[in-house]
Amino acid sequence: MEKVNIKNLTVDEMTEKFSELGLESYRVTQVRKWLYQKLVLSFEEMTDIRKEHRLLLEEYFFIPSLILHGFQQSGDGTRKYLMGLEDERTVECVWIPEPKRATLCVSSQVGCGMGCGFCLTATMGVLRNLKVYEITEQIAAVKRSLKEGEKITNLVFMGMGEPLANTRNLFPALNILLDPLGFGFSRHHITVSTSGIAPEIEKFGNNTPVKLAISLNATTDKVRDEIMPINQKFPLEKLFEACRKMHLPKRNKITFEYVMLHGINDTLEDAKRLVKILSKLKAKLNLIPFNEYPGTSFKRPADEWVHQFQKVLLNAGFVVNVRKSRGRDILGACGQLAKKGWDREQ
Ligand code: SF4
Structure with missing residues (x-):
């Protein structure tokens, strides 16, 4: 008999499996607390569960974990x-x-x-989707490695991959992250970022209360077609229509992320077009001056230019943050994740 990966199970699936084994339903609560709050890696450690039940769990399930190969620490404290x-x-x-x-x-x-x-990251192509537990275990593995006093208060799905291309695993993973018996994050502290798969945006609003960010990065289809191929399939008007249709929980706004590429999308005309675009949506804006990496031809705009761009939007009454680049020296900043700089590159 093949053992079942217990961390791929939803609460309902776990309840059903436990009942088939004759385990009381409150055991689900106990086991989930051990798995997601105390972050144990064996049934043996679940000491408030009777020994024979622990052995039964051991017989039918296994607890997977990711292997933490290591981390690099930036001068600003960021760790990749x-x-x-x-x-x-x-x-x-x-x-x-x-x-x-x-x-x-x-x-x-x-x-x-x-x-x-x-x-x-785009230079790698997509190799595969992460499974439910491979998403949640990133948080568990980092938590286990943190030092006294260090914590994780917020999650952003802005690492490798397009989360809305993997909703089959993303939605159950978000449930575990939000579940008070799971990781217990507040919905206000989780943000999922998409490049703009329009049909998935409405689905997102119907399936999860966490926050959505759209990686916009252009104000015309011509420019967006060039830098983001997804735009050829779902052009700006389709994207905004999906945003307008999406169910937004109370007090939530959609965050638009705008990577500023000098000479490509950072003119004052772009800023004015952004004002027009955002005025039709419940939106706020994050400006991200491009993080250069070896081999790229894109350029980061000067700080003063970013400031001028931001001013146009602030004057129009929008909430506009300029994202500070963190971890640039270890290629850990936004858009820089591609397994570069490790001894064991694959
Ligand atoms: S910016 Fe995001 S969606 Fe676009 S290629 Fe990189 S990881 Fe994928």
């Missing part, structure tokens, strides 16, 4: 982790500490198939 998967492939995630919070940037696929021209 390399995690090994069951098929020996690897993914990266990035821990970004700030004075009042610490964000983990999580991956949803090995590589990415969306082909955005400014993104290092």
Whole structure:
């Protein structure tokens, strides 16, 4: 008999399997607390469960984990982790500490198939989707490695991959992350970022209450077609229509991410077009001055230019943040994840 991966199970699936084994339903609560809050890696450690029940669990299930190959630490405190998967492939995630919070940037696929021209991950192509437990275990593995006083308060799905190309595994993983018996994150502290798979956006709104970010990066179809191939399939108007139709939980806004590429999408006309676009949506904006990496032809705009661009939007009354680049020296900043800079590159 093949053992079942207990971390791929939803609450309902676990309840059903436990009942088939004659285990009381409250055991589900106990086991989930051990798995996701105490982060144990064996049934043996679940000491409030009777020995014979632990042995029964051991017989039918296994507890998987990712192999933490190591991390690189940036001068600004950011850490980039390399995690090994069951098929020996690897993914990266990035821990970004700030004075009042610490964000983990999580991956949803090995590589990415969306082909955005400014993104290092795109050069890998997509190798496969991450499974439910491979998504949640990134958080568990980093948590286990944190030092006294370090924490994870926020999650952003902006690592490797297009999360909305893997909703089959993303939605159950989000349920575990939100579940008070799971990791217990607040819905306000999780953001999923998409390049704009329009039909999946409505589905997202109907399936999860967490926040959505759209990686916009252009104000005309002509420019977006060039730097983000997804736009040829779902052009801007289709994307905005999906955003308008999406169910937005109370107080939520859609965050539009805008990677500023000098001479490509950072003119003042672009800023004015953004004002028009955002005024029709419940939206806020993050400006991300491009993080250059070896071999790219795109250029980062000067800080003063970013400031001028931001001013146009602020004057129009929008919430506009300029994202500070973190972890650039270890290729851990936005759009820089592609397993570069490790001894064991694959
Ligand atoms: S920017 Fe995001 S969606 Fe685009 S290729 Fe990179 S990882 Fe994929």
